[in-house]
Amino acid sequence: MSEETQIFFQLATVFGVASVAVIASNALRMPSVVGFLLAGVLLGPHGLKLVPDLASLHVLNETAIVFLMFTIGLEFSLGSISHLKKSFFGLGTLQVVGTSGLIALVMNRFLHVGVGPAIVAGYMIALSSTAIIMKLLQGSQDVASPQGNASLGVLLFQDIIAIPMMLSLPLLAGGQSSKLFNSPVSVGSFLGEIIAVIIVVGFAGIFLVPRLLKMVVESRNRELFFFSVLFICFGFSVLAGKVGFSMPLGAFFAGVMIAGSPFGRQASSEIVPLRDNFLGFFFISLGLLLNLKFFFLNIHGIIALGVLLLLMKVLLTYVAAVALRYTEKVAILVSLIVFQVGEFAFVIAQEAEKLQILSLEQFQYFLSISLLSMMVSPFIYKIAPAIAERITASARFSSGRKKSENPETQGLVNHGIIIGFGIAGRRAASAFDTAGIPYCVIDLNFKAIRDLKSRGVVAIYGDASKDEILEAISVEKAKVVLVAVAGRHMVPAIVAALDRHHCKGKLIVRVVFEREADEIVEIRPGIDVVVAEVVSAKVLAERALIAFGLSLDQSREVLKQQPLDQ
Numbered sequence: 001m002s003e004e005t006q007i008f009f010q011l012a013t014v015f016g017v018a019s020v021a022v023i024a025s026n027a028l029r030m031p032s033v034v035g036f037l038l039a040g041v042l043l044g045p046h047g048l049k050l051v052p053d054l055a056s057l058h059v060l061n062e063t064a065i066v067f068l069m070f071t072i073g074l075e076f077s078l079g080s081i082s083h084l085k086k087s088f089f090g091l092g093t094l095q096v097v098g099t100s101g102l103i104a105l106v107m108n109r110f111l112h113v114g115v116g117p118a119i120v121a122g123y124m125i126a127l128s129s130t131a132i133i134m135k136l137l138q139g140s141q142d143v144a145s146p147q148g149n150a151s152l153g154v155l156l157f158q159d160i161i162a163i164p165m166m167l168s169l170p171l172l173a174g175g176q177s178s179k180l181f182n183s184p185v186s187v188g189s190f191l192g193e194i195i196a197v198i199i200v201v202g203f204a205g206i207f208l209v210p211r212l213l214k215m216v217v218e219s220r221n222r223e224l225f226f227f228s229v230l231f232i233c234f235g236f237s238v239l240a241g242k243v244g245f246s247m248p249l250g251a252f253f254a255g256v257m258i259a260g261s262p263f264g265r266q267a268s269s270e271i272v273p274l275r276d277n278f279l280g281f282f283f284i285s286l287g288l289l290l291n292l293k294f295f296f297l298n299i300h301g302i303i304a305l306g307v308l309l310l311l312m313k314v315l316l317t318y319v320a321a322v323a324l325r326y327t328e329k330v331a332i333l334v335s336l337i338v339f340q341v342g343e344f345a346f347v348i349a350q351e352a353e354k355l356q357i358l359s360l361e362q363f364q365y366f367l368s369i370s371l372l373s374m375m376v377s378p379f380i381y382k383i384a385p386a387i388a389e390r391i392t393a394s395a396r397f398s399s400g401r402k403k404s405e406n407p408e409t410q411g412l413v414n415h416g417i418i419i420g421f422g423i424a425g426r427r428a429a430s431a432f433d434t435a436g437i438p439y440c441v442i443d444l445n446f447k448a449i450r451d452l453k454s455r456g457v458v459a460i461y462g463d464a465s466k467d468e469i470l471e472a473i474s475v476e477k478a479k480v481v482l483v484a485v486a487g488r489h490m491v492p493a494i495v496a497a498l499d500r501h502h503c504k505g506k507l508i509v510r511v512v513f514e515r516e517a518d519e520i521v522e523i524r525p526g527i528d529v530v531v532a533e534v535v536s537a538k539v540l541a542e543r544a545l546i547a548f549g550l551s552l553d554q555s556r557e558v559l560k561q562q563p564l565d566q
Contacts, residue, residue: 010051017043017050018284030378031135036280037371040287047292062247064282065347067275069248070233072159073255074268086324087153094320095154095338096161099126099313106312116172116357123165124349124366125309129342129374130155131279136337136381141512144422145487146444146463147333150326154317154338162344166249166351173355200239205257213263229267232258246351279343286346290371294364306369314339327444327463332388340377341370385489392466412458415439417478417505419464419494420485421448424510428482429457440473465493470501478505488512492519499524 018039025035043051100122107118133151134143142148209232216228233254240250258267295302314335321331349366352358358366416432416439418425425441432439440458443449452459462469464485475481481503483494491511498507508528511517517529538559545555 013050014039014043014281014284018280029139031132032280033129033132033135033283034375034378036283037287037374040284041290041292041371042287043284044288044290046290046294051288061282061285064275064278064280064285065248066233066237066251067271067278068282068343068347070251070255071268071272071275073252073257074259074264074271075255084149084153084156087150088157090324091150091317091320091326091334092154092157092161094323095317096126096158098316098320102312102316103309106308113362117352117359117362119172120169120348120352120357121309121366124341124345124370125313127158127162127342127345127348128155128338129340129377130159131343132340132374132377133337136378140381140488142487142489145485145490146326146330147337148487150321150330150334151337154334158342159344162348163249163252165348166246169348169351169355169357172352172357201236201253201257204236205260209257210261210263213258213261213267217263225263225266226270229258229270233271248347282343282346286367286371290367291364294361295368298365298368302365302368302372305365306372309369310339310341310373325446327466329388329392329463329465330444332391333384336380336384336387339380340373345370385493389465389493412438412440412474413477414479415474415477417442417473417475417481419443419481419483421445421452422484422486424484425482428484442469442473465490465497467497467501470497470503475501475503475505478503480506480508483507483509488516491516492523495520495523495527 018036021039021042022032022035025032025038041047045051100119102122103125104115104118104122107113107121108115113121133155137143137148137151143152212232213225213228216225233251236254236257237247237250240253241247258264317335317338318331321334322328326334346367349358349363349370353360353363416428416437418428418432418439418441421429421441421443425443429439429441440460441449441452442460442462442464444461444463446461449459449461458473460469460473462472464470464483475498481498483491483498485491485494491509495507495509506528507524508530509520510530510532511520512532514531514533517531520527520529541559542552542555545558546552550558
């Protein structure tokens with residue numbers, strides 16, 4: 001078999017095995033990433049040896065990393081940081097700095113690992129998988145939930161802090177690889193290169209890139225725009241590589257430059273789908289790197305070290321969240337959501353091995369821990385709500401608390417309670433104000449609660465699934481309770497808490513999909529469930545009938561004959 005035929009045979013094998021693995025992972029309700037990782041493990045030189053030569057896939061792996069960093073740069077936005085500033089600046093900073101620092105200290109002082117490898121280990125464990133977490137949050141409709149928002153802020157901070165982490169790797173390298181400790185000349189040279197790159201990126205981002213893309217856009221040729229964006233991406237990757245930095249860093253800077261231009265959104269829409277496809281190759285290549293013989297010979301050490309390091313990450317994330325006044329339940333959920341090691345950790349590990357910071361044995365240890373954490377992540381995410389509920393329930397039982405009294409709500413009788421102050425909650429509050437109905441609001445958005453209190457509205461910051469919060473708002477005296485929170489797991493927990501408190505008022509709950517309504521009704525039969533999926537379907541059908549000339553009454557009559565919620 002010729003060399004070209006061999007390469008295409010290996011690619012066909014990769015596509016086939018990866019497809020089967022992803023189908024299997026989807027059938028098991030696991031993210032596709034797990035399927036790609038397993039496919040790589042099976043295909044590699046330490047598995048079934050269907051792809052014995054890793055060099056043939058090296059270019060695809062490097063391309064995937066470049067696209068990953070480029071799209072992170074494209075998606076970099078000061079607006080998103082502002083929206084998630086508490087979780088970004090607060091929780092993200094404490095989680096990354098605390099985790100990386102503690103793990104580096106433990107690895108160096110107690111496990112007698114060198115300073116360089118210990119710091120790299122701290123970097124790796126501190127970072128989480130954006131690809132896995134986003135899939136899990138989207139699949140459970142928890143993106144807009146308190147734990148979802150907090151997790152997104154942490155992930156955004158991790159994606160950005162990964163850049164200085166990568167920049168610091170040459171400083172940690174020993175021997176000839178070091179660019180910092182060899183001589184004063186090397187120090188000046190290294191700093192000079194950093195300053196030069198910043199100047200070039202700034203100049204190109206302000207003057208060159210926007211003008212180039214403006215000329216391209218004016219040609220009204222989509223193909224030209226696409227290839228121009230790729231040229232900027234790979235051009236700056238090569239430039240970064242030439243001056244001594246890694247090519248993925250150059251791709252990140254290219255993304256930031258394009259994101260700052262008026263054409264950033266269009267570039268992102270063109271590149272992100274391509275990134276997602278190449279990312280599959282990236283995860284397959286990680287599986288290919290795993291040495292199964294090494295893994296099984298050292299499995300006890302790998303599991304013990306992995307449990308120790310990841311448990312430290314979970315505990316530090318939890319402590320950081322509690323210190324920032326997140327509720328205990330949200331703190332537990334966030335710490336379990338971001339516990340795994342992420343894709344940026346592999347980029348850092350590969351760079352560290354190239355710079356001889358990590359030995360091959362150390363690389364295999366951290367690769368094994370990282371892959372295992374990613375594979376078990378969907379299972380941890382699935383049981384996280386039950387773990388959080390069990391821990392918080394135990395804390396309530398052991399505390400022997402007394403019933404709390406809230407002076408603000410003592411006079412409330414036959415009032416309304418709005419749980420969740422998003423769009424639906426605000427609409428309900430406005431309607432209650434117009435009708436002169438007394439009400440109170442519960443939400444985990446501190447700014448919204450503070451604004452409501454400044455307007456004289458009874459509002460409480462807290463988790464409505466907690467007994468203390470429900471007692472404080474006199475839930476047993478309420479006439480109507482409206483639950484309009486985001487998050488698939490939050491709604492059942494709140495309904496169960498209301499049922500425990502024997503809430504006698506009318507209970508109206510908003511869910512997204514019909515399958516969620518069945519779960520709610522099982523907790524409390526007779527509950528009034530508003531299914532967003534059904535309501536929007538009715539509105540769409542009604543407006544379509546009106547567009548065909550039917551009156552509003554005629555449209556509604558037709559819909560009554562063909563109910564959409566059955």
